[in-house]
Every structure is written in structure tokens, then in C-alpha cells.
Amino acid sequence: MSTTNTEAGDAPSPASTELMAPAVGAPRRRRAFWGLVAKRLAFIPLALFAVITISFLLVSIMPGDPALAILGSTANEQEVATVRSQLGLDRPLAERYVTYVGGVLQGDFGRSFFTGQPIRDEIVKYLPASIELVVMAILLAALVGISIGTLAGYCRGRAPDKAVRVVIAGLEAIPGFLAGLLLIFAFFYLWRLVPSPTGRLGIVNIYPPTVTHFLLIDLILAGDWNGLRSTLHRSMLPVLTLALAAIPLFAKITRTTVGGAMGSKQIQYARACGLSEWRVVQYALLQARTPILTYTAMLFGAMVGGSAIIETIFSWQGLGQWGLKAIVALDIPAIQGFVIVTGFCTMLVYLVLDLVVAALDPRIQHG
Amino acid sequence: MASLLLSAAPMRRHVGLVAGALFLAALLLASWFLPLPYDPIRPDATATLQPPSAQHWFGTDSVGFDVFSRTIAAAGRDLPIAFGGALAAALIGVFLGLLATTKGRGSALLMRSLDAFQAFPLLVLAIAIVTLTGNRLEMVMFAIIIIEAPRFLRLVRAEGLAIREARFIEAAEVIGAKPLRVLLVHLLPNVSGVIAVQLSIATASSLMVVAALSFLGIGVSPPDPSWGAMIQAGARQMTGGQWWVALFPGLAIFLVVVCLNLVADALDVILERSSR
Amino acid sequence: MSLHVRDIETRFRTTAGEVHAVNGVSFDVGDGELVGIVGESGSGKSVTINSILGLIRTSGTITSGTATFGGRDLIAMRSRDLRKIRGAEIGFIAQNPFGALNPVLRLSRQFENVVRAHRRLDRKEIRRQALAMLGHVGIHQPERVLDGYAHELSGGMAQRVVIALALMLDPTLVVADEPTTALDVTVQKQILDLISTLVRERERSMLIITHDLGVVANYCDRVVVMYCGRVMEDGPVREVFRRPYHPYALALLRSVPRAGQALQTLGGRLPKLNAQPVGCLFRDRCPYRMDVCDRVTPPLREVSPGRKVSCHLDVEQEVPTLVAG
Ligand SMILES: Nc1ncnc2c1ncn2[C@@H]1O[C@H](COP(=O)(O)OP(=O)(O)O)[C@@H](O)[C@H]1O
Ligand SMILES: [Mg+2]
Numbered sequence: 005m006s007t008t009n010t011e012a013g014d015a016p017s018p019a020s021t022e023l024m025a026p027a028v029g030a031p032r033r034r035r036a037f038w039g040l041v042a043k044r045l046a047f048i049p050l051a052l053f054a055v056i057t058i059s060f061l062l063v064s065i066m067p068g069d070p071a072l073a074i075l076g077s078t079a080n081e082q083e084v085a086t087v088r089s090q091l092g093l094d095r096p097l098a099e100r101y102v103t104y105v106g107g108v109l110q111g112d113f114g115r116s117f118f119t120g121q122p123i124r125d126e127i128v129k130y131l132p133a134s135i136e137l138v139v140m141a142i143l144l145a146a147l148v149g150i151s152i153g154t155l156a157g158y159c160r161g162r163a164p165d166k167a168v169r170v171v172i173a174g175l176e177a178i179p180g181f182l183a184g185l186l187l188i189f190a191f192f193y194l195w196r197l198v199p200s201p202t203g204r205l206g207i208v209n210i211y212p213p214t215v216t217h218f219l220l221i222d223l224i225l226a227g228d229w230n231g232l233r234s235t236l237h238r239s240m241l242p243v244l245t246l247a248l249a250a251i252p253l254f255a256k257i258t259r260t261t262v263g264g265a266m267g268s269k270q271i272q273y274a275r276a277c278g279l280s281e282w283r284v285v286q287y288a289l290l291q292a293r294t295p296i297l298t299y300t301a302m303l304f305g306a307m308v309g310g311s312a313i314i315e316t317i318f319s320w321q322g323l324g325q326w327g328l329k330a331i332v333a334l335d336i337p338a339i340q341g342f343v344i345v346t347g348f349c350t351m352l353v354y355l356v357l358d359l360v361v362a363a364l365d366p367r368i369q370h371g
Numbered sequence: 372m373a374s375l376l377l378s379a380a381p382m383r384r385h386v387g388l389v390a391g392a393l394f395l396a397a398l399l400l401a402s403w404f405l406p407l408p409y410d411p412i413r414p415d416a417t418a419t420l421q422p423p424s425a426q427h428w429f430g431t432d433s434v435g436f437d438v439f440s441r442t443i444a445a446a447g448r449d450l451p452i453a454f455g456g457a458l459a460a461a462l463i464g465v466f467l468g469l470l471a472t473t474k475g476r477g478s479a480l481l482m483r484s485l486d487a488f489q490a491f492p493l494l495v496l497a498i499a500i501v502t503l504t505g506n507r508l509e510m511v512m513f514a515i516i517i518i519e520a521p522r523f524l525r526l527v528r529a530e531g532l533a534i535r536e537a538r539f540i541e542a543a544e545v546i547g548a549k550p551l552r553v554l555l556v557h558l559l560p561n562v563s564g565v566i567a568v569q570l571s572i573a574t575a576s577s578l579m580v581v582a583a584l585s586f587l588g589i590g591v592s593p594p595d596p597s598w599g600a601m602i603q604a605g606a607r608q609m610t611g612g613q614w615w616v617a618l619f620p621g622l623a624i625f626l627v628v629v630c631l632n633l634v635a636d637a638l639d640v641i642l643e644r645s646s647r
Numbered sequence: 648m649s650l651h652v653r654d655i656e657t658r659f660r661t662t663a664g665e666v667h668a669v670n671g672v673s674f675d676v677g678d679g680e681l682v683g684i685v686g687e688s689g690s691g692k693s694v695t696i697n698s699i700l701g702l703i704r705t706s707g708t709i710t711s712g713t714a715t716f717g718g719r720d721l722i723a724m725r726s727r728d729l730r731k732i733r734g735a736e737i738g739f740i741a742q743n744p745f746g747a748l749n750p751v752l753r754l755s756r757q758f759e760n761v762v763r764a765h766r767r768l769d770r771k772e773i774r775r776q777a778l779a780m781l782g783h784v785g786i787h788q789p790e791r792v793l794d795g796y797a798h799e800l801s802g803g804m805a806q807r808v809v810i811a812l813a814l815m816l817d818p819t820l821v822v823a824d825e826p827t828t829a830l831d832v833t834v835q836k837q838i839l840d841l842i843s844t845l846v847r848e849r850e851r852s853m854l855i856i857t858h859d860l861g862v863v864a865n866y867c868d869r870v871v872v873m874y875c876g877r878v879m880e881d882g883p884v885r886e887v888f889r890r891p892y893h894p895y896a897l898a899l900l901r902s903v904p905r906a907g908q909a910l911q912t913l914g915g916r917l918p919k920l921n922a923q924p925v926g927c928l929f930r931d932r933c934p935y936r937m938d939v940c941d942r943v944t945p946p947l948r949e950v951s952p953g954r955k956v957s958c959h960l961d962v963e964q965e966v967p968t969l970v971a972g
Contacts, residue, residue, distance in 0.1 A: 055491075178621075179599075181583065182621040185617050269743065272697075276734065278734025278765060279734070309493065309498075334502065343495065347491050
């Protein structure tokens with residue numbers, strides 16, 4: 005990243021510029037930012053291409069024969085050959101690749117081996133639920149993680165810091181699916197605080213007419229407040245479970261960056277100016293903003309994998325649950341579609357957050 | 372000098388290292404050599420879903436397996452896979468990481484591809500790979516390598532670049548040391564500390580991957596005991612109140628991960644101290 | 648307003664043990680007086696003023712001392728009350744403007760934050776005052792500067808902004824910690840002229856920290872020479888420069904500093920400050936070392952009116968006069 009150096013080593017500018025006006029005006033910066041946006045957008049086709057290739061290679065050059073994996077070791081040669089030709093595995097690699105990429109670019113991911121449905125329809129049906137889950141979980145995790153991370157960074161070395169570090173170490177050592185099961189045991193079985201972990205809507209509620217495929221939004225559009233309440237109630241445990249896995253990551257990066265910022269000259273100067281401690285913490289968080297956002301992007305990939313398992317536990321009916329089912333059933337076109345969509349989504353998040361970072365930091369020279 | 376500083380490190384850190392390592396060793400040795408109260412792979416159909424008791428310390432599951440025996444036995448399977456995977460990832464990651472400290476197009480290209488690769492949801496990829504290649508145990512290791520090796524690579528490269536800045540490498544190159552010799556003789560020993568720390572962390576996170584995979588029934592062949600699969604077996608019981616089926620294997624994972632992180636923390640402090 | 652500092656001691660806990668950074672520092676800044684603190688890098692100048700301003704955080708503690716400012720002891724004061732003094736009654740000028748100013752907030756926001764920490768004023772009024780103040784510190788396009796970010800400025804301009812911030816609330820004492828070290832040599836003089844003019848024309852007091860004897864000679868009324876967290880000599884600039892009493896001050900002046908040139912370090916190294924120091928801390932590098940220097944810490948004593956020295960020698964007799972050259 006091309007930020008200008010702000011540390012002590014910053015070379016003083018020559019005397020001749022001393023009386024000059026500010027070097028870079030706001031309009032120029034804005035134009036440069038849109039240039040960066042354009043550049044990043046141009047990168048999207050490349051990312052898509054890479055994802056499609058990975059998903060293609062997954063089936064094509066992995067050791068072992070997918071046909072054999074589907075049929076099991078008892079299959080005879082005839083059956084294997086049939087499946088191989090169904091998969092197109094009997095044609096040359098290059099030809100298959102071109103066909104596949106061509107298909108995907110036209111939105112044709114093939115049909116499911118088992119349901120016969122076009123994969124694209126399934127993705128459109130299941131993806132929004134996953135997005136809702138991951139977004140809610142990330143928001144919750146960011147809120148909690150950044151709060152406790154800030155507390156720890158601010159009180160570095162003292163009791164609150166030690167407590168937060170114990171919490172982080174504990175949460176890091178619990179696999180997400182175990183946390184989910186323990187939460188189900190406590191909140192559903194013991195205390196009866198939440199409904200059973202089966203799907204997103206109660207039996208008495210009816211699904212709203214599909215408009216956006218996002219259940220929460222569709223419920224709001226339909227004005228079904230009871231349904232919305234029921235859905236949110238049922239979302240609590242899955243969202244909490246997924247968030248628990250991400251909280252330590254947010255907390256750690258925040259603790260480190262805020263802790264570092266607290267010792268910086270900038271914070272010392274802010275205090276020397278008599279700013280309140282709230283304001284000082286706000287300054288420290290501003291310094292921590294870029295690393296936290298960058299980290300969120302990296303976290304997203306892990307969240308997608310984690311959410312697949314959590315969705316399965318809570319019957320969330322999202323893309324992750326669908327994808328895992330496809331994987332276990334060796335529904336190869338579905339697996340490929342799943343890999344492409346999840347991979348593409350994470351790369352997209354990466355790009356967007358990169359742009360957000362660039363938009364927020366006035367020092368970045370968009371070149 | 373180094374030993375003096377080492378002894379000045381807080382004793383607490385050594386306690387963490389020793390306690391963590393002892394617990395892990397004890398668990399592993401128990402699973403290999405200790406006679407277990409019940410056969411971990413033969414269920415007793417007359418004793419299903421028994422709560423913890425004097426006969427069945429951790430209770431039994433819905434098939435009649437003794438949870439205690441299986442929890443201990445699973446350590447003998449899960450830990451070596453996790454450690455083996457982490458070790459393999461370390462070998463590959465360190466090798467590529469050292470190469471990436473050399474200047475040149477290749478190393479820039481390598482880092483770029485790594486960026487793209489790590490942006491991918493790697494757990495999803497790992498699950499797909501293991502399943503598509505026929506659910507074999509070696510492929511679980513392969514999945515671990517895919518996830519962990521990039522971390523070693525980045526770490527070793529960052530450390531290596533910092534060390535390269537130091538004079539003596541330059542001096543060695545000036546007097547005509549072969550590049551490979553520079554990597555192996557001068558760089559490798561200096562990054563061995565961070566590798567040891569990362570190996571401990573990577574083993575912990577590999578164990579999580581192994582558990583996640585076997586929770587999904589991937590990479591395990593029943594009735595072989597595995598913590599993840601045992602938690603899966605207890606998943607349905609959670610809504611019925613039979614918490615012990617999933618809790619005890621879960622606790623095992625938790626303790627092992629905590630111990631590995633303790634060891635990593637302690638190594639970090641001790642090694643960093645002695646290198647200063 | 649005047650500042651009276653007495654016997655400040657500050658220590659840091661580090662992984663390598665305790666660091667006794669400041670070991671009993673006393674000095675005064677009178678009304679309308681410009682006082683310079685000089686000393687080699689690491690002699691505890693910054694820690695001293697940070698102690699006075701309540702900017703020492705977790706790893707450090709002030710173990711003794713008082714700093715009386717307008718009748719109130721800043722050291723004993725609750726941090727809430729001290730916060731209200733910082734920035735309003737005591738203005739602070741940082742060493743490196745780019746390290747101090749917030750890089751991601753517009754300067755107008757930073758002016759608002761500082762003013763609002765002390766006064767209830769609306770945004771428009773703050774802007775008006777900020778523009779006027781930026782004009783005072785010699786910024787030609789204050790509007791543009793105020794609506795921009797710190798990194799868009801040159802070093803000299805950025806330091807002018809810091810000066811404007813320090814003077815915004817018309818403090819009675821200005822503290823500047825090496826205000827020009829981070830700047831280009833040609834800009835240094837402009838900035839120092841600016842600060843001293845502004846302070847003098849408002850009849851305010853100022854404490855300026857520097858390792859540049861030329862700065863002291865040109866701008867200060869009195870000089871405090873520090874070494875290893877202690878005051879070695881304290882007196883009017885003219886007199887001290889003409890006839891230094893302390894062997895350390897003598898050595899400093901002999902190293903012929905010119906304006907804008909950093910202090911040359913003398914032979915030998917600063918002693919380690921890991922234990923409670925005993926005796927004179929300069930003894931290892933002192934040509935006049937006596938037995939008593941090892942055992943007894945020389946007190947800071949008044950040798951002649953307005954001149955203080957901490958040395959066991961009968962300085963007026965035994966320390967040679969500075970031979971110009
Ligand atoms: N936060 C800290 N922790 C430990 N030691 C410190 C800290 N701040 C300053 N010191 C030590 O105090 C001494 C004086 O430092 P300082 O006041 O910054 O010197 P200077 O006169 O150059 O401003 C130095 O030896 C420094 O190492
Ligand atoms: Mg200083």
C-alpha cells in the first residue's frame with residue numbers, strides 16, 4: 005500500500021515549498037480514488053477466472069477418480085465408464101476446460117446429479133440465507149470483539165487486559181460446531197429460551213412471497229412482523245455461534261493495534277492537548293481502523309467455511325448446508341458451483357474492503 | 372549471556388511450557404499404551420446413553436460406545452494427524468518461504484499467488500478435496516498443508532527478509548557463499564525459533580481442521596474413534612439433554628488446543644528473550 | 648504564569664529492570680520567562696516534562712516531587728483536573744508534527760476537538776478563531792489548510808499548525824519539546840523566531856527543550872543543563888555561556904556548537920540508570936573527579952544570585968574559564 009510515511013524519519017520538505025499551498029487538493033484525490041475503483045473492478049474478471057480454474061482443477065487433476073468415488077469400489081468398469089462420460093472426464097483436459105469456463109460464464113453451472121435442478125437456481129435460492137447469517141455474525145463479532153479488544157489494548161498489562169486474553173484463548177480453543185451444540189444444550193434444552201434449532205421460520209409462520217430471496221428483507225417487505233420476530237429469534241443461536249469463532253480474531257487484532265496506538269506520539273500529543281480519554285480512545289481506534297478492516301476481509305473466507313458447518317447444525321437452509329450436502333453426496337457439478345460462488349464472494353469482499361480502506365484513509369495515494 | 376537471560380524469563384512461562392507439554396505427552400502415551408476400561412471400537416448394545424457413572428466415567432453414546440475409552444483412544448489418531456500435517460506444512464512452507472526471501476520475479480509472483488489463494492475459503496476447499504479424492508487419510512494431511520503451509524511461508528519470509536538486512540548475510544554473499552548455503556546455513560538457524568512457535572500454533576489449528584472434517588464424517592472410517600466424529604454422534608443428543616456424548620470429546624479438543632497455545636506462548640517468550 | 652518544579656523522580660519498569668530516568672529535577676520558569684532545558688539525548692528531558700504534564704503512563708511512575716503551576720501542584724492533581732489544564736493553560740508543541748497530528752482527521756476537526764475539550768463554542772466560532780490563529784502563525788491560505796489533512800503540508804507548515812493549536816486557547820505557559828529537531832535546517836530558524844515572538848508579544852512563559860545550545864543562546868532567558876535525569880547547572884543564559892561553572896556545562900560549551908548544530912556527545916557513554924543512582928552521575932567523564940563524588944550526590948546549590956550548580960568543587964575557583972576558540 006502506498007501510504008506516505010508519517011514517522012519520525014519523514015524527510016522534511018525543501019524550504020522552497022515552505023510557503024506553497026497544500027500539494028494535493030481534494031478534487032484530485034477524488035478522481036484518483038475512482039481510478040483505483042476502476043482498477044479494482046478490472047481485477048474482478050481475473051478473480052472470477054482464477055476461481056473457475058481452481059474449481060475445474062479440483063475435479064480434473066486431483067489424485068483419484070471422481071467416478072470411482074461416486075460409485076464406490078464395488079463398481080464395475082462399465083459403470084465407471086458411464087459416469088466418466090457423464091462427467092465429461094473421457095474428453096481431453098483442454099477441451100473440457102474450455103467447455104466448462106464457457107458454460108460458467110453464461111451462468112450455466114450444469115445440473116445437479118441428484119435433483120436434476122440447474123445449479124444456478126439452487127445457488128440463487130440458498131446464497132441469500134448464508135449472506136444473512138455471515139453478515140449478522142460478522143457485525144456481532146465486530147461489535148463484541150472490537151469492544152473487548154479496545155478495552156484490553158487500552159488497559160494493556162492490567163487486569164482487564166488479562167481477563168480479555170483469557171477469554172480470547174478460551175474462545176479460540178472451542179471448535180465452532182462444539183460451541184453451537186453447547187449453546188443448543190444450554191439455551192434450548194436447559195433454559196428453553198430459544199426455539200428448536202430447525203430452520204429459520206417456525207412451523208406456524210408462513211414464508212413471505214419471494215422478492216429478494218433474503219428472508220429478513222422479504223419479511224419486512226411483506227410487513228410480516230410476527231414472522232420477522234420469529235426469524236430473528238431463531239437466528240440468535242446460529243449467529244452467536246458463528247460470531248463466537250470470529251470474536252477472538254477481532255479482539256486480537258484490535259488489542260494489538262489499539263495497544264500499539266496508545267503508546268504512539270499521536271496519542272501522547274492528543275493527551276497533551278487535553279483531549280478527554282474518550283476522544284483519545286477514538287483516535288486510537290482511528291489508527292486501528294485500517295488493520296481491522298484488512299483483517300475482516302481475511303476473516304471472511306474462514307467465516308464462509310465455518311458457516312457451512314453451523315448452517316448444517318441449525319438447518320439454516322443456506323448455501324453452506326447445501327454445499328456440504330453436495331460434497332458428501334459427491335454431486336460434482338454442485339460442488340464446483342459451491343466452490344466458485346464461495347470463492348468469488350470472498351474475493352469480492354476482499355476487493356470491496358480494500359476500496360473502503362482506500363476511501364477512508366486520506367494518506368493513500370491512489371496511483 | 373543467553374542462558375542468563377533465559378533464567379531471567381518469568382518462571383510462569385516455563386510452567387506453561389512444562390505443563391502443556393506434559394499433558395499432551397500423557398494423553399498420547401495413555402492412548403497408545405494404557406489399557407482402556409472398554410473396547411473403543413466395540414459398542415455394548417445393552418448400555419446405550421448411560422450418563423457418567425462409576426462404570427462409564429464419561430457415560431456411553433447412543434450405540435453403546437464408552438465415551439471415556441473412545442475419547443482417550445481418539446487422541447492416538449487425531450493428534451498424530453494434526454501434528455504430522457502441521458509438520459509437513461512446516462517443511463513445505465519453510466522451504467518456499469526461504470526461497471521467497473531471495474530477490475527476483477519468482478518470489479514476487481509466489482507472494483501474489485499466495486494472496487489470491489489465501490483469500491479463498493480454504494476449509495471449503497479442503498473439504499471438497501478430501502471428499503473428491505475418496506476420503507483418504509493422506510488427503511486430510513494434504514488439506515492441512517493447503518491451509519497451514521501459506522502461514523509458515525509468510526512467517527519465514529518476513530523473518531528471513533529481516534535477517535537478510537543484517538550484515539553477516541551480505542558478508543557471506545560477498546565472500547562467495549552459494550545462495551543455497553546462505554539459505555540453509557545462515558537463514559534457517561535464525562528462523563528456527565519462530566518456526567517452533569508456529570509449529571505449535573499450526574498443530575492446534577490443524578487439530579481444529581481434523582475435528583471439523585471428521586465432524587462432517589470426512590476422512591474418518593467408522594468405527595475408528597475421532598473427536599470430531601464423536602461430537603457428531605452426540606450432536607443429536609444435545610437437544611435431548613444427553614450432553615456427555617459430545618461434551619467430553621469437545622473438552623479433549625479444548626484442552627489440547629489450550630496446551631498447544633500455552634506451549635507456543637512460552638516458546639515465544641523464551642526464544643525471543645534468548646535471541647535478544 | 649510561573650512553574651516551580653521540585654525534586655521530580657520518575658522511574659520506568661521494563662523487562663530489563665527499572666530505569667531511573669529522572670532523579671530529582673528542580674527548576675523554575677518565571678512569569679514571562681523563556682527557559683531552555685539542554686542535555687544530550689536520553690538525559691531525561693522529555694520524561695521530565697511528561698511527568699509535569701501527567702503524560703507518564705502505565706510503565707512509569709513518578710515517585711516523588713512537586714510541580715507548582717499557579718499555586719496548584721500538577722503532580723498531586725487528579726488526572727481529570729490536570730487534563731483541563733493541559734491544552735488550555737499549558738500549550739504543548741510536539742517534536743514531530745507528522746507524528747503528533749492525526750493523519751486521518753481534517754485539521755478543522757482537530758481544532759474543534761482541542762477547543763471543545765475545554766470550551767463550549769460552536770463550530771463556526773471555532774473555525775473563525777482557527778483561521779485567525781493560522782494567520783498569526785504565518786499560513787497564507789488558512790482555509791485550504793484547515794480543510795485538508797496533515798500529510799498535505801510541508802514540515803514547516805505542519806509545525807506552524809501545531810503551534811497554532813498550542814496557542815489556540817491562549818495558554819499562560821507554552822512547553823515545546825525539541826520543536827524543530829524534525830524540521831529542515833532552513834525552516835528551523837523561522838519556526839523558532841515565530842514561537843519566541845508569539846510568546847514574547849503575549850508576555851507568556853515558555854519551557855523549550857532542545858539539545859541545541861545555539862537555540863538556547865538565541866532565544867532563552869535562562870538555561871537548565873540536564874544530565875542523566877539531574878540538573879547540573881541552572882542560570883541566566885548570558886552568564887552561563889560566558890562562564891559555565893559545572894564541568895559538564897563547560898565540556899558542552901567547549902564542543903563549540905553553532906546554531907542549528909546538534910550537541911556533540913562527549914567521550915564516554917551515559918551511565919546505565921538501572922539502580923538508584925549514588926554520587927555524582929557525571930563522575931566517570933569528569934576530569935576533576937574526587938573521592939567524594941563516588942559517595943555523595945552533590946546537591947543543587949546556589950553559587951551566586953540566580954545561579955545554581957550541583958558539583959562538589961568550589962566551582963568559582965576550581966573550574967577554569969571557558970577560553971573562546
Ligand atoms: N516508556 C519508557 N520506558 C522505559 N524507559 C524510558 C521510557 N521513556 C523514557 N525512558 C528512558 O528514560 C531516559 C530519558 O529519556 P528521554 O526523557 O526521552 O530523553 P531525552 O532527554 O532525549 O528527551 C532514557 O534513558 C530512556 O531510555
Ligand atoms: Mg526527548
